[in-house]
Amino acid sequence: MKQRIASLVARSVEALRGTVPLPDGAKDRIQVDRTRDPAHGDYASNIALVLAKAAGMKPRDLAQRVVEGLPDCTLVEKVDIAGPGFINFTVTRDAWLDLIGQVRSLGGHYGHSEAGAGGRVMVEFVSANPTGPLHVGHGRGAAYGDSLVRVLRAAGYDARSEYYINDAGRQMDILALSVWLRYLELQGEETRFPAGGYRGDYVRDIARSLAGENGDELVRPAASLFDDLPEEADPAMDTLVARCRSLLGDAGFRTVFDHACGVMVADIREDLAEFGVAFDCWFSERSLVTGGAMEKAIRVLEANGHVYEKDGAKWFRATDFGDEKDRVVVRANGAHTYFATDLAYHFDKGERGFDRILDIFGADHHGYVDRIRASFEALGHPREKLDILLVQFAVLYRGGEKVSMSTREGEFVTLRELRGEVGNDAARFFYALRRPEQHMDFDLDLAKSQSADNPVYYIQYAHARICSVFRQLRERGMETLETAAPNYGLLGESRELELLRTLSRYPEVVASAAASLEPHQVAYYLRDLATDFHTYYNAHPFLASENDLRLARLGLIDATRQVIANGLDLLGVSAPESM
RNA sequence: GCGCCCGUAGCUCAGCCGGAUAGAGCGCUGCCCUCCGGAGGCAGAGGUCAGAGGUUCGAAUCCUCUCGGGCGCGCCA
Numbered sequence: 001m002k003q004r005i006a007s008l009v010a011r012s013v014e015a016l017r018g019t020v021p022l023p024d025g026a027k028d029r030i031q032v033d034r035t036r037d038p039a040h041g042d043y044a045s046n047i048a049l050v051l052a053k054a055a056g057m058k059p060r061d062l063a064q065r066v067v068e069g070l071p072d073c074t075l076v077e078k079v080d081i082a083g084p085g086f087i088n089f090t091v092t093r094d095a096w097l098d099l100i101g102q103v104r105s106l107g108g109h110y111g112h113s114e115a116g117a118g119g120r121v122m123v124e125f126v127s128a129n130p131t132g133p134l135h136v137g138h139g140r141g142a143a144y145g146d147s148l149v150r151v152l153r154a155a156g157y158d159a160r161s162e163y164y165i166n167d168a169g170r171q172m173d174i175l176a177l178s179v180w181l182r183y184l185e186l187q188g189e190e191t192r193f194p195a196g197g198y199r200g201d202y203v204r205d206i207a208r209s210l211a212g213e214n215g216d217e218l219v220r221p222a223a224s225l226f227d228d229l230p231e232e233a234d235p236a237m238d239t240l241v242a243r244c245r246s247l248l249g250d251a252g253f254r255t256v257f258d259h260a261c262g263v264m265v266a267d268i269r270e271d272l273a274e275f276g277v278a279f280d281c282w283f284s285e286r287s288l289v290t291g292g293a294m295e296k297a298i299r300v301l302e303a304n305g306h307v308y309e310k311d312g313a314k315w316f317r318a319t320d321f322g323d324e325k326d327r328v329v330v331r332a333n334g335a336h337t338y339f340a341t342d343l344a345y346h347f348d349k350g351e352r353g354f355d356r357i358l359d360i361f362g363a364d365h366h367g368y369v370d371r372i373r374a375s376f377e378a379l380g381h382p383r384e385k386l387d388i389l390l391v392q393f394a395v396l397y398r399g400g401e402k403v404s405m406s407t408r409e410g411e412f413v414t415l416r417e418l419r420g421e422v423g424n425d426a427a428r429f430f431y432a433l434r435r436p437e438q439h440m441d442f443d444l445d446l447a448k449s450q451s452a453d454n455p456v457y458y459i460q461y462a463h464a465r466i467c468s469v470f471r472q473l474r475e476r477g478m479e480t481l482e483t484a485a486p487n488y489g490l491l492g493e494s495r496e497l498e499l500l501r502t503l504s505r506y507p508e509v510v511a512s513a514a515a516s517l518e519p520h521q522v523a524y525y526l527r528d529l530a531t532d533f534h535t536y537y538n539a540h541p542f543l544a545s546e547n548d549l550r551l552a553r554l555g556l557i558d559a560t561r562q563v564i565a566n567g568l569d570l571l572g573v574s575a576p577e578s579m
Numbered sequence: 580g581c582g583c584c585c586g587u588a589g590c591u592c593a594g595c596c597g598g599a600u601a602g603a604g605c606g607c608u609g610c611c612c613u614c615c616g617g618a619g620g621c622a623g624a625g626g627u628c629a630g631a632g633g634u635u636c637g638a639a640u641c642c643u644c645u646c647g648g649g650c651g652c653g654c655c656a
Contacts, residue, residue, distance in 0.1 A: 059636080329654095434592075438593095538617095
């Protein structure tokens with residue numbers, strides 16, 4: 001509808017060319033927006049204000065010329081010039097009423113568009129190290145990324161989701177060490193536990209399952225493990241890992257490592273699946289090393305002339321691409337840095353034929369944005385193909401107190417705990433209500449309370465209420481929409497037209513949410529829609545009204561039910577038939 | 580110190596590619612069930628859009644500076 005009005009304006013503006021001086025891009029600057037105030041009609045264009053200066057005319061005079069040149073259209077009932085020079089359009093009642101049939105026949109497809117034109121988009125998100133269970137911070141990234149993928153698909157993009165598994169590197173070595181030490185405890189060995197190890201209870205669980213599969217085969221004399229350790233924490237951990245590896249042998253260490261990694265990844269995967277988040281691809285960091293992709297990426301970088309050697313290490317000249325300093329890729333001791341696999345991963349992403357790549361990082365990783373963008377470009381991929389989005393952390397509050405979190409200390413509220421306490425729907429919706437770049441105060445008590453404070457119930461309730469009306473209809477043996485064709489011309493109450501206006505906004509909301517990568521727009525829209533429905537529900541009876549009017553009203557609320565269900569689906573929230 | 584994000588009602592947040600009197604939820608005040616689910620509806624109070632300049636016909640929105648909060652700045656991952 002918005003598009004159709006915009007094209008009317010465009011034709012009128014183009015017709016003025018020749019008699020009125022207009023800038024070249026005049027047509028592209030046409031903007032048609034929803035009015036906020038019903039007194040201003042349904043849609044408004046500010047084109048006369050925008051072009052007045054170039055045209056050398058007063059805005060209201062130019063608006064008058066545009067209005068005079070508008071082609072006739074059955075969509076528009078009335079056109080006014082208002083305020084400083086806005087052109088206000090009032091849409092005919094019939095045009096609104098036609099929408100009901102459109103929504104009901106399109107069903108789950110209403111709101112979908114071809115705006116994305118099948119463009120291939122890859123969205124990488126969560127990608128938490130499998131060194132522990134997901135916590136509520138990861139939950140935010142998961143909810144955002146998944147909803148974004150759903151919104152992009154609805155808007156006609158071929159969107160793919162991906163999780164990058166950090167299954168190589170020091171943190172995973174430390175997890176393996178931690179598991180092994182707990183395993184030794186279980187086997188009755190006397191040992192200690194280092195300050196830098198992973199202390200969560202889940203580590204003991206992994207140790208227990210490790211013992212279940214391997215018995216005492218991985219027990220080694222550990223008495224001297226802690227002798228003469230370096231004082232600093234990091235070298236001490238590295239020494240412990242090295243000793244662990246030499247005691248177990250490469251194969252034994254690999255057994256512990258793979259077991260720990262496998263358990264954690266399976267746990268994360270299950271956790272996310274239960275949260276309604278399914279990934280198209282789980283990409284292993286280690287595969288980049290073992291499969292040669294990392295070596296290849298470094299060679300490409302060298303071939304492009306962006307690598308130099310200094311102090312025995314290989315450096316990427318990131319400063320040539322806007323980063324603040326150059327970055328080490330291969331250390332003096334021959335080991336690659338974390339950045340080397342990141343480099344390889346983005347090289348691989350760039351080679352996979354996507355039109356656009358979205359990286360969704362936690363805000364604590366924003367220091368990596370410049371170097372990743374730099375490497376992407378240095379590897380020969382167009383800079384604008386990659387977007388890196390930052391999701392701010394959620395600061396938890398419990399009983400009005402900030403909850404401190406540390407993965408290492410095992411002090412964190414896990415996503416699984418949150419889901420168990422507030423339910424998947426409330427958790428998903430709570431996350432969806434925040435703009436990703438907004439700092440978020442996550443009030444656990446509020447989210448956990450099953451009260452109406454949580455807006456997800458308000459929306460789900462609207463859906464359930466409509467379903468209930470139809471249940472009543474069947475119980476009373478009344479004529480249903482399946483057997484009779486409603487005459488929507490009987491509708492016309494102000495609250496009915498208001499509800500229709502809101503229903504008609506839905507496709508615009510989906511398209512806008514996709515274009516700006518902001519699924520939260522859908523959440524806010526749904527609350528508006530639920531409000532309009534509840535208002536209508538309280539003001540007019542459905543079942544008690546006369547037969548033809550009843551059928552027309554049922555058609556309207558059936559369309560409303562459909563749009564609520566469609567919108568909730570984009571957010572990964574269920575649309576219950578009863579609550 | 581440098582960089583990124585943020586600052587809107589008592590609280591939590593929308594609005595931010597400039598547009599008409601700045602919105603919602605919660606909380607607060609007062610109303611509404613002879614009728615389909617009251618997890619609802621209606622009405623009201625509540626704001627120097629952190630502050631100061633600037634651009635513009637027009638600024639919560641764009642630019643600069645200041646203040647306040649969060650995060651990041653390793654041959655760690």
